[in-house]
Structure formats: C-alpha cells, structure tokens
Amino acid sequence: MSKAPGKTDSAPFPAPDEGMGPQKRYTLADIAVRAGVHVTTVSLALRDHPSIPPATRAAIRTVAKELDYQRDPMLDAFNFHRSRMTQKARSLNSAFVVHAGATRFFGGNHYQPLVYAGAKAVAEMRGHSLEIFVVGRDHLSPARLNSILNARGVSGVLLSTFEIDIGELALDWNQFCSVKIECLHLTPNLDAVSNDQLQVAGLAMRSLRKLGYRRIGLATAREDQTRLGESFGMGVLLEQASMPESECVPPLIFGLADVPALSRRIGDWMKAQRVDAIISNWNELLDIFATDGIRLPEDVAFASLDVPPGLLHVAGVVQNHRLVGQRAMEQLAIMTDAYQRGVPEAQTITYIPGFWKGGPTAPGKGNRVRLER
Numbered sequence: 001m002s003k004a005p006g007k008t009d010s011a012p013f014p015a016p017d018e019g020m021g022p023q024k025r026y027t028l029a030d031i032a033v034r035a036g037v038h039v040t041t042v043s044l045a046l047r048d049h050p051s052i053p054p055a056t057r058a059a060i061r062t063v064a065k066e067l068d069y070q071r072d073p074m075l076d077a078f079n080f081h082r083s084r085m086t087q088k089a090r091s092l093n094s095a096f097v098v099h100a101g102a103t104r105f106f107g108g109n110h111y112q113p114l115v116y117a118g119a120k121a122v123a124e125m126r127g128h129s130l131e132i133f134v135v136g137r138d139h140l141s142p143a144r145l146n147s148i149l150n151a152r153g154v155s156g157v158l159l160s161t162f163e164i165d166i167g168e169l170a171l172d173w174n175q176f177c178s179v180k181i182e183c184l185h186l187t188p189n190l191d192a193v194s195n196d197q198l199q200v201a202g203l204a205m206r207s208l209r210k211l212g213y214r215r216i217g218l219a220t221a222r223e224d225q226t227r228l229g230e231s232f233g234m235g236v237l238l239e240q241a242s243m244p245e246s247e248c249v250p251p252l253i254f255g256l257a258d259v260p261a262l263s264r265r266i267g268d269w270m271k272a273q274r275v276d277a278i279i280s281n282w283n284e285l286l287d288i289f290a291t292d293g294i295r296l297p298e299d300v301a302f303a304s305l306d307v308p309p310g311l312l313h314v315a316g317v318v319q320n321h322r323l324v325g326q327r328a329m330e331q332l333a334i335m336t337d338a339y340q341r342g343v344p345e346a347q348t349i350t351y352i353p354g355f356w357k358g359g360p361t362a363p364g365k366g367n368r369v370r371l372e373r
Contacts, residue, residue: 026067035063046071094128094156094332095149096120100136101163110308111321112161115181118325119158126333128156135169142170150175156336158328162186163223174342177335181328184229189347191335193328195319196351197228197305201235204279204303204317207356209243212365213277213301217249219266220281220305223256232281232305249273263288270300277301277362283311301362315359324352 028046032039037060045052045060052060096116116132123130131154135145149157149171159169160181168187180192201218208216218236225233233251240248252269254262266288269275278285283304289296296302304316327350335341 026069030067031060031063031069034067035060093152093154093336094123094130094158094329095133095154096130096158096160097133097135097145097169098160099162100134100139110310111306114321115160115325115328118322119181119329120325122326122329122333126329128329128333128336130158130329146171146175155341156332158332159183159186159190160328163227177332177339177341179328179332179335181324183227184349185227188343191331191344191348191350193324193331193350193352194228195321195324196353197231198235198238199351200305200317200319200354201232201279202239203354203356204305205236205239207317208277208279208301208303208362211301211362213362214247215249215274216247216277216279217269217273217275218251218279219269219285220251220253221256222253224281225253236279249275263292267292267294270294275300276365277303279303279305279316281305283308283314286311286314296361297363303362307357307359312357313359313361315362316357317354318357319354320352327352 028039028042032042035042037056041052041056042060042064045057046064048057096119098112116130120130133140133145133148135142140148148154155175155177157171157176157178158181159178160183162169162183162185173188173190178190180186180190182192182194184192184194205216218232220232225231233253236251250273252265254265258265266285270278278300280302281304283306285302286296288294289300289302294300302314302316304311304314305319307314307316307318331350
C-alpha cells in the first residue's frame with residue numbers, strides 16, 4: 001500500500017487535529033516521549049519549578065503547546081491533595097545525630113552551626129523537619145535513640161561530628177536511610193559528605209609557597225587527624241613530595257590532653273624547624289601567639305585551614321560547611337524517597353573543596369607588615 005506524499009513511519013504523534021475520530025487528549029507521558037525527558041521533568045517544568053533549567057522548561061512548554069496539551073483540573077486537585085498528605089506524613093522524620101563529646105561545636109566553634117543550618121534549609125525545602133539528637137554520656141544511649149527514632153517514624157539519619165573514641169554507633173541500620181557528615185572513622189561505612197581536607201591542606205601549602213614562604217609546618221591534633229582520615233597530613237605530604245628536602249618541615253601533631261602545654265611545644269618546634277609559616281585548623285593558636293608575644297607575621301606567618309566567619313582578617317582556606325550540610329541532606333532526602341535503607345554495599349564519599357583567602361597574617365615574605373591586634 002503506497003504512502004501519501006510527505007508521510008513517514010517515523011512520526012511518533014499525529015498532528016492534534018489529524019484523524020477521523022475524536023481529538024486525542026495528550027498526557028504528560030506523551031509530552032515526555034516527544035521531548036525525550038522523564039514524565040516527572042515534564043510535570044515540574046509545566047509548573048515552572050526552579051529545579052528544571054530554563055532552557056529545558058522552555059522546550060517542554062513548546063512541545064506542550066504543539067500538542068495542545070490541556071491540564072486536567074481534577075487531576076491537579078488530586079495531586080495537590082496528595083502532596084499535602086505526603087508532606088504531612090514526612091514531618092518530623094529526619095534526625096541530626098551528634099555525639100555528646102562534640103556538642104561544643106554548637107557553641108563558639110562555627111563548624112557545626114553552619115553544617116546544621118545548611119542541612120535544615122534543604123530539609124525544610126524537601127518537606128522534612130530536622131531534629132537534633134545527642135548520644136553519649138549523660139545523653140541518649142544508642143538503644144534509646146533507636147527506640148525514639150522508630151517511635152517517631154524517623155527514617156532519615158544524618159550523623160555529624162563523632163569523636164574518635166566512638167568507633168561504632170550501634171543502631172538498627174536496616175530501619176534507616178543514613179548519611180555521615182565527615183567522621184569518616186565511624187562505622188558502619190555509610191555514604192558520607194565531607195570537606196575535602198586533603199585539598200584544603202594542599203591548597204594552603206601551594207598558596208603560601210607562591211607568597212614566598214618555604215619552611216611551612218602543619219600543626220594539628222592527633223584526634224583531628226584520625227577523625228578526618230589523616231587528610232591534613234596526607235595533603236601536606238603530597239605537596240612535600242615535589243619540594244626540596246631542605247624545605248620539608250615535620251608536622252607538629254599533639255593530643256587534646258597536651259593542649260595545656262602546647263604553648264611551649266609550639267615555640268620549641270618553630271625554633272628547631274625554622275618555621276616561617278604555620279598552617280593549622282586550630283585557630284586557638286592565635287591566642288597562644290598573642291599570650292607568648294609571637295608576632296604575626298614578623299616572627300611567623302599563619303594560615304588557617306578553616307577560616308571562620310569571625311576572623312576574616314586571617315589568611316587561609318575557607319571551608320564551605322553550610323554546603324556540606326546541604327549536600328548531605330540532599331543525598332539523604334533522595335535516599336529516603338527511594339527507600340534506600342541499610343548499609344550500602346559500596347560506600348560513596350562526596351568531598352566539598354575549600355578556597356584560599358588572603359590576609360595580613362600571611363602577606364608574603366616581601367610584604368611583612370605587623371598585624372595590629
């Protein structure tokens with residue numbers, strides 16, 4: 001049988017007014033096929049949802065117009081009702097779990113509040129609430145936490161900032177969708193989101209070398225090294241691998257129990273190793289320098305590996321803690337929607353890089369102007 005001129009078998013849809021019978025009522029699925037996208041993408045695009053790129057939204061609207069797509073008011077009402085019921089069912093269903101030994105991070109330290117703020121913003125946008133739970137001494141036991149989470153219908157768990165003396169958290173992981181925030185030492189090996197501390201240390205080393213510093217030393221706590229998977233130390237070692245041996249400074253690694261005597265150790269280490277620049281995630285060193293009369297930057301330059309919002313005059317690397325919280329909650333929400341509970345067969349880790357910020361604590365070897373306190 002011959003075809004009419006201009007007709008081909010490849011046309012997936014007839015024109016809207018083509019055919020002898022009643023006009024076909026096109027659906028979101030028809031638009032998705034024509035546009036080559038998922039039906040969910042079509043639904044979001046026609047509601048002008050910001051998660052869909054503007055170009056994609058425009059292309060989908062063009063296809064919908066070509067097909068003379070008409071929204072079904074009854075279906076819209078049903079979808080609105082269903083979304084409201086779904087949001088109600090999801091309330092109070094995500095937990096932000098921290099260890100009692102790390103609750104100090106909610107005080108003067110900027111890290112935890114920023115992580116939590118980022119996670120909470122995403123949680124609220126996705127229809128989740130995010131409640132803080134503390135486990136450890138004088139707080140919840142793992143068994144009690146497990147019971148509370150089940151009783152409240154919590155299905156999503158974020159684990160943030162566990163000290164190294166807690167190697168495992170004994171929850172019934174098959175009941176939860178879970179993501180770790182840093183604390184890479186903590187078992188089981190759940191998916192994790194972390195600041196890229198290896199990149200942070202390497203960036204600090206390279207930035208200081210560009211400023212003319214050659215004897216650059218890392219000072220950090222042993223507990224931080226363990227909690228972060230030795231990332232700071234490895235970042236420094238990777239940079240030192242391409243440096244002259246005469247410019248490689250052994251790190252000063254101290255324990256939290258050694259902090260009261262840290263002032264003397266810092267001075268001895270600086271003198272013995274002829275350190276001209278220090279990198280550290282311990283911004284408390286600035287207080288030690290001030291107490292001991294160590295002048296910045298004349299006696300030594302200083303670059304923080306985690307510049308806090310309140311010390312913007314300090315040179316160093318700014319870590320994006322808020323983005324870490326956002327990415328962790330986004331991943332948790334996706335897992336919750338897909339019902340991905342339990343410990344994954346293969347762990348994935350998402351690393352968030354930091355960026356260098358100059359400052360008068362490390363102005364460069366040729367530009368040493370004393371920092372006024």
